[in-house]
Amino acid sequence: MKLVLGVTGATGALYAKIFIDYIQNREDIELSVVSTMNGLRIFSDEVDADLREYGVNYYDDNDFDVPFVSGSAPYHGMVVMPCSMGMLGRIAHGVSHDVISRTADVMLKEKRPLILVPRETPLSSIHLKNMLTLSDAGAIILPAMPSFYSEPKTMEDLATTVVSRVLDQLNIHHDLTDRWCLEK
Numbered sequence: 001m002k003l004v005l006g007v008t009g010a011t012g013a014l015y016a017k018i019f020i021d022y023i024q025n026r027e028d029i030e031l032s033v034v035s036t037m038n039g040l041r042i043f044s045d046e047v048d049a050d051l052r053e054y055g056v057n058y059y060d061d062n063d064f065d066v067p068f069v070s071g072s073a074p075y076h077g078m079v080v081m082p083c084s085m086g087m088l089g090r091i092a093h094g095v096s097h098d099v100i101s102r103t104a105d106v107m108l109k110e111k112r113p114l115i116l117v118p119r120e121t122p123l124s125s126i127h128l129k130n131m132l133t134l135s136d137a138g139a140i141i142l143p144a145m146p147s148f149y150s151e152p153k154t155m156e157d158l159a160t161t162v163v164s165r166v167l168d169q170l171n172i173h174h175d176l177t178d179r180w181c182l183e184k
Contacts, residue, residue: 002030003170004068004078006100009038012082012119012144013046014159019081019166020056022176029172032057032068032075034099036087061098069102077113078103079166082144085120085127091139092130104139114139115169117162140169150178 003023007016023031033056035043043051052058059066067073080087080100087100091114096102107114116139120127131141144162152158157177164176 001028001172002068002075003032004075004103005031005033006078006080006083006087006103007033007035007039007043007051008080008082008084008087008100009036009042010082010084010119011042011046012117012159013039013043014156015081015117015119015144015162016043016051017047017049018156018160018163019079020054022163022167022174024055026172030057032059032066034059034061034066034103036061036084036098036100038084059099061100064099064102066099069099069106071106071110075107075112077115077170078107079115079117079170080104081115081117081166082119083116085118085130088116088118088134089126089130091116092133092137108134108137108139111138113170115142115166116140117142117144117166119144142166142169147177 023029035051068075090101091104096105146158147161161177167174
């Protein structure tokens with residue numbers, strides 16, 4: 001399976017870090033990572049690491065010489081996490097002027113999974129309309145809303161509850177968090 005992770009300038013780099021760390025331990029998944037300049041800065045600020053040197057297949061957001069900007073490339077899906085409202089709006093309206101928005105456009109037109117993890121609150125009516133537009137186009141809107149039923153003890157545990165939902169949407173089996181069930 002080949003996946004693309006887009007990292008934008010919204011706060012929440014921990015979500016991207018946990019996703020990358022998990023996927024890097026999977027031999028059956030090839031991950032390519034693209035980030036905006038603000039995404040790089042916030043990743044560095046929030047997780048104290050340079051995403052370009054994090055041991056991933058990293059690509060610049062302005063380098064269109066990457067295979068996943070074409071629908072003929074065999075990529076399974078894309079996650080944009082965290083997803084800024086600016087990026088979400090550009091994707092919703094087909095403004096694909098960088099690698100992240102162009103790849104998202106490809107995922108939509110090819111009917112491949114596109115999972116957007118917005119990290120913003122409160123939401124304006126513009127944000128909500130853009131999310132509805134994307135949902136109608138086939139994207140999965142998965143807001144970074146952690147769950148508490150697994151009784152997370154750390155910030156990383158809490159963020160992992162969101163990442164586990166992303167993996168679920170990609171049909172990637174994992175045991176990152178406890179599943180909610182009525183019998184305990």
